[in-house]
Amino acid sequence: MLKFFRNIRKKLAAQNKVASYLRYAIGEIILVVIGILIALQVNNWNEERKFNQEGLRIKHELYLEFSDNRAVLKERIEALEKANNSVRSVLNFINKDREIIQKSNLDSLISSSLKYGNYNPSNSTILELIGSGKLNLIDDKSLKKNLYNWLQLLKDSDEDFKNQDQQATTFLIPYLSKRISIKNLNLYDKMNVTEKSQLFSSDYYDVFHDLELENLYQSKFFWNTIMINHYKDLDKLAVEIMNQAK
Numbered sequence: 001m002l003k004f005f006r007n008i009r010k011k012l013a014a015q016n017k018v019a020s021y022l023r024y025a026i027g028e029i030i031l032v033v034i035g036i037l038i039a040l041q042v043n044n045w046n047e048e049r050k051f052n053q054e055g056l057r058i059k060h061e062l063y064l065e066f067s068d069n070r071a072v073l074k075e076r077i078e079a080l081e082k083a084n085n086s087v088r089s090v091l092n093f094i095n096k097d098r099e100i101i102q103k104s105n106l107d108s109l110i111s112s113s114l115k116y117g118n119y120n121p122s123n124s125t126i127l128e129l130i131g132s133g134k135l136n137l138i139d140d141k142s143l144k145k146n147l148y149n150w151l152q153l154l155k156d157s158d159e160d161f162k163n164q165d166q167q168a169t170t171f172l173i174p175y176l177s178k179r180i181s182i183k184n185l186n187l188y189d190k191m192n193v194t195e196k197s198q199l200f201s202s203d204y205y206d207v208f209h210d211l212e213l214e215n216l217y218q219s220k221f222f223w224n225t226i227m228i229n230h231y232k233d234l235d236k237l238a239v240e241i242m243n244q245a246k
Contacts, residue, residue, distance in 0.1 A: 054134075054137050055137045055138060055139060058125070058129065058134065058137055058138060059138070059143075059244075059245040059246075060245070061125045062125050062126075062147075062241065062242075062245040063242055063245040063246060065122055065123075065124070065125045065126075066238045066241050066242050066245070067242060068121075068122065069121035069122060069238055070235060070238045070239070070242070072119070072121060073119060073121065073231060073234060073235050073238065074235070076117060076119045076231055077228060077231045077232065077235065079115065079117065080116060080117075080224060080227060080228050080231065081228060082112070082115075083112060083113060083114075083115040083116060083224065084221065084224040084225065084228065086109055086110075086112035086113035086115075087113045087217055087220055087221045087224060088221065089109055089113070090106075090109060090110060090113050090217050091214065091217050091218065091221065093106070093109075093208050094208055094209075094213070094214045094217075095208065095209055096208065098205045101204050101205050101208050102202075102203070102204070102205070106202075106204050106208075107181075107184040107185055107187060107188060107196075107202070108187075108188045110176070110180070110185055111185040111186070111187075111188040111189050112188070113217070113220070114168065114172070114173075114185070116161075116164055116165075116168070116224065116227070117161075118158065118161040119154075119157060119161075119231060119234070121154070123150075123151070123154075126147050126150070126151065129147075135147075140244055142244060143241065143244040143245065146237060146240055146241050146244065147241065149237060150234070150237055150238070150241065153230065153233060153234050153237060154234070156230055157227065157230040157231060157234065160223060160226050160227045160230055161227065163223055164220075164223040164224070164227060167216075167219055167220060167223060168220070171216055171219075172216045172217075172219075172220060175212060175213070175216055179206075179207050179210075180200060180204065180207060181196070181197035181199065181200035181202075183196065183197040183200075184196050184197055184200060184202065
């Protein structure tokens, strides 16, 4: 097409037809401009298509990551609720009669009550998005806000774990180790212990009539409950993120 206009322009110039020459020259320029604009528009369409495809890929990766995170989180919640039920049972034995205390398997109960664990989900996709600046590829502002909320909730739950861990290792475990047999507890904790301690009579009466034990377990119950509530908040947020990433 450009060659066609060029030939006409040469012919008109040779014939000294200035007005016609200018019209064809302007037409050629317009045609070039239109071609450039079309090329730019096609390029913009391609870039937008790539942008949308990358956004969809990121959402898919987020969905898969949070699906795995929820599975682990569900296990953490169930384990912590089970442990907290044992904590409740320990508190229910406080100040009970000797007969009731002695006929109960308190070694197993206390061992179960001491279990707790932190939640460390995979956040590789979120951290990569933030670190690389690709978070802008997500056009859903609510989803982006929820991703930041997720990281903040994780930070809060980690603080809960640290408080729980400090309470257990600094106060509760040292208290129990001076008054009962840790070896007996390990019988129920997959520690390859096959027999009970011969140095402890398994008499828990005095321990369960001690105000300090009640206080320590009340504190443990408090932190367990806080952690469970935070984990459940995380689970709700994970569900919302997965729905937004579909």
